[in-house]
Amino acid sequence: MIARRILVIDDDAAIRDSLAFLLDVNGFYVATYQTATAFLNDIASGPVDCIVSDVRMPGMSGLELVRKLKADRVECPVVLITGHGDVSLAVEAMKAGAVDFIEKPFEEEVLLRAIDSALESRLIRPADEAAKLRAQARLAGLSSRERDVLQGLVAGKINKVIAHDLGISPRTVEVYRANLMAKANVRSMSELMRIAITAGL
Known part of the structure; x- marks a missing residue:
């Protein structure tokens, strides 16, 4: 089975490294970026199965990234993570097109489940x-x-x-x-x- 390619975008190096490690040991191929802009500059580097992005980052926020991908018709599920979760932000994220919204600190299982369901929804894509x-x-x-x-x-x-x-x-x-x-x-x-x-x- 081909390893799914997951991108992690977070301006916090420690979080980037720990998420990359978690995904790596669970059999995913991982690439990390410090900012949404750095990722967008490199978007042609290969197929992406799922993006895990922080909401609050310098420059473009995770929410703006979701909107940009949607506007550019880039079909890729985005899971947003945030340390400042609130219901209105979750609603905004979902309406913008994020597939899930996870508040820090979170259990590893919660993130893995969100990624699995994002990958699944991509495969099934129900009417x-x-x-x-x-x-x-x-x-x-x-x-x-x-x-x-x-x-x-x-x-x-x-x-x-x-x-x-x-x-x-x-x-x-x-x-x-x-x-x-x-x-x-x-x-x-x-x-x-x-x-x-x-x-x-």
């Missing part, structure tokens, strides 16, 4: 309509109030704002968020956002 129907089915059991909370999250609102809009307490919003994750059977907020966006919420 948009089929993916939309599957996503909608996963959200079919939500109550109307849970759906309201989810729509607030997809709009990038924080708990306090959602609570104010719906006339409930921020603590109640937290309970709804936990229910949403359980009902959709997801492990992370970014996974929930991806399903909600795919479902057309």
Whole structure:
């Protein structure tokens, strides 16, 4: 089996090295770049199966990189990692086209799982309509109030704002968020956002 080529883009040398080592021992071929610009200057260096990029970097951010690749029609899944995770950033990343959004510090398994699922989605590439129907089915059991909370999250609102809009307490919003994750059977907020966006919420 041919080793999949994964690119790691992060301005922190220690993180670059540790990610490269992790991916290398798991059988991937890895190339690393300090900035998104350095990668773009070298984009013709060979096929890329998946990109793992930090969000906040000098020059072009990971989010801007996702938008640039999409605008240039470069078909390559991007997993974004960040030390400053928040829901609105995750939503923005997913809407821009990132396949996953992982907050530091993360377990090695979480990153490997995200890469595996990015590579898989590349192979299968289901019809948009089929993916939309599957996503909608996963959200079919939500109550109307849970759906309201989810729509607030997809709009990038924080708990306090959602609570104010719906006339409930921020603590109640937290309970709804936990229910949403359980009902959709997801492990992370970014996974929930991806399903909600795919479902057309």
